Amino acid sequence: MKQGPHSLGKKIVIFIVLAIAVVAAMLWTRHEKQGGLPGPLREQAVVGIQAGTVERRNLADVRVFSGTLSAEKQYDAAFKVSGRIREIAVHLGDCLERGALIARLDSEEYEQQLAQARAELDVAEAALAEAQSSLVAAERDYQRALKLRDQKVASAAELESAETEQLARQAGVNLAQAQIKQRQAALRAAEVRLSYTTLTADWHNGPETACRFVAGRHVDEGATVAANAPVVTLVDLSLLKAEINVAERDYALLQTGQQARITIDAVPDRSFAGTVVRLAPVFEETSRQARVEIAVDNPDYLLKAGMFARVYIELSRADQAVAAPITAVIRRLGTTGVFVVEEGVARFVEVNPGIEHDGWVQVDGLEVGQQVVTLGHHLLSDGVRVTTGGEADQAPRQVNP
Incomplete structure (x- = not known):
């Protein structure tokens, strides 16, 4: 079947487009192999970056641990003799003073x-x-x-x-x-x-004005109970303990008497002071962690036993340390370092990072006042010209054959 002039012209156009695409692909490949830009243009390219200043700062290594609050003092109140309960005088959540009536048996x-x-x-x-x-x-x-x-x-x-x-x-x-x-x-x-047929709230330690909360009521009036069977559970909420599990690397930096700060999701706008009071002498074999207890004062009873807690503990501190913005520290080819800006040129300098705190990191190998790149590292290599004033040259898009 004979093709018309229109069909033949269409094929010629398609062929020309394909040829141009092939040539463009070859040139782009050559452009990439040569480093992206021709030599003269590449030497003139300037990369726009953001930079920060190396400063002296007080840094603290504060670790955050997750744990649970529990009552420091808790006990089950029970009759010492058996019998049928005639009266229960307390309810869940009641705060009982020392000597308050809890329940009576038929006597x-x-x-x-x-x-x-x-x-x-x-x-x-x-x-x-x-x-x-x-x-x-x-x-x-x-x-x-x-x-x-x-x-x-x-x-x-x-x-x-x-x-x-x-x-x-x-x-x-x-x-x-x-x-x-x-x-x-x-x-x-x-x-x-x-x-013994009259059960009262009784404890030996603590101030006279303190009270114990009814955390659980286990029987009802008319029930027959055996001797020493729990009737109610009483807890002291004036002093709680946060129980956390600590890995070996952090355990070595803890000691009794260290101060801690506790936050609770239920009380988002407030933190509570705590003190490390006990460290377990053994680690669990399965988790390789040890239990640590932090005492938390709770005079206004805002905190409750069983709440989820975040515990902040300062493990180490460096005062007036040489520090750089944490965003400046990167890893290149297995080496940790920063790009230092010197006379408009980025130089990669290896550093040894230390304590991280509040967006800053302790570094060795830098001097106070040096400018370090905090944004734009991925565009840099050692010796590249940079600018922080927003006047970076745009790399040409054309490719010289």
């Missing part, structure tokens, strides 16, 4: 035991009175027999019998006195058991 059985102990003590005291009366009579008979014996009226056997009776009555008195002590002890035990 009828223990009241009966107390009454019985008192009655037995009364019987023992009556027996003692009787024994003492008998002892008085026996001593009187003995004295009479002794006089009659001196007068040769009574026989030696009668005197001996009177003496034996006196000793027996004395033994009876001693027995009655021992029984009274026994009944008194039983009475005290009954009184103690009866007191």
Whole structure:
């Protein structure tokens, strides 16, 4: 089939376009291999950058750890005797002062035991009175027999019998006195058991004005509880502890007494002071971390046990250290360094970075006042001309064949 002039012209145009594309691709490849720009133009190119100044600054190495708040003091309040709960006087969240009533048991059985102990003590005291009366009579008979014996009226056997009776009555008195002590002890035990039917908030350490919060209520009125079964859980929120896990490299820099700062998501506009108080002497084998506890004062009870906490601890500090903006420090071919601007030329200088703090990093190998590149590193190589005034030359887009 014969092609028309229009079709033939269309093919010629396509061919010319393809040829131009091939030539352009070849020239671009050559342009890239030669370093992007012809020599004369490349020497004249100036790269626009941003720079900062090396300064002396006080730097602190502050690490952030995640942890959980827990109560420093917490205990379960429980009855020491079993029984049925007649009354519970507290609710979840109540703040109890020392000696406040928590709950009561049905005490009828223990009241009966107390009454019985008192009655037995009364019987023992009556027996003692009787024994003492008998002892008085026996001593009187003995004295009479002794006089009659001196007068040769009574026989030696009668005197001996009177003496034996006196000793027996004395033994009876001693027995009655021992029984009274026994009944008194039983009475005290009954009184103690009866007191155990009333459960109060009680603790030994801490100021008198401090209170304990009811963190949990485990039983209800009418329930029967065994001795020492938890009724409520009480916590002291005036002093909390933040528990964190620390890796080996940070553990070596910690010690008791170090100050810490704690922030809580629930209280976003405030931080709380803390002190490192305990460091675990062993590391967990699975995580290779050790537990560290930080005491946190909480006088207004804003913090609660179980809250997530961020703990900031200063591990080291350098005062008036030579520091550069942290954005100036880069890695090139495995070397850490910065581009220093000297007379409009960027020179790569190797540095040894140290403490990082608040956007600055401690560096060795630089001098105070030097200008370092903070933005535009990816366009630089050693010896490239730079400008920080926004007048950088634009690299030509044309390619010289």
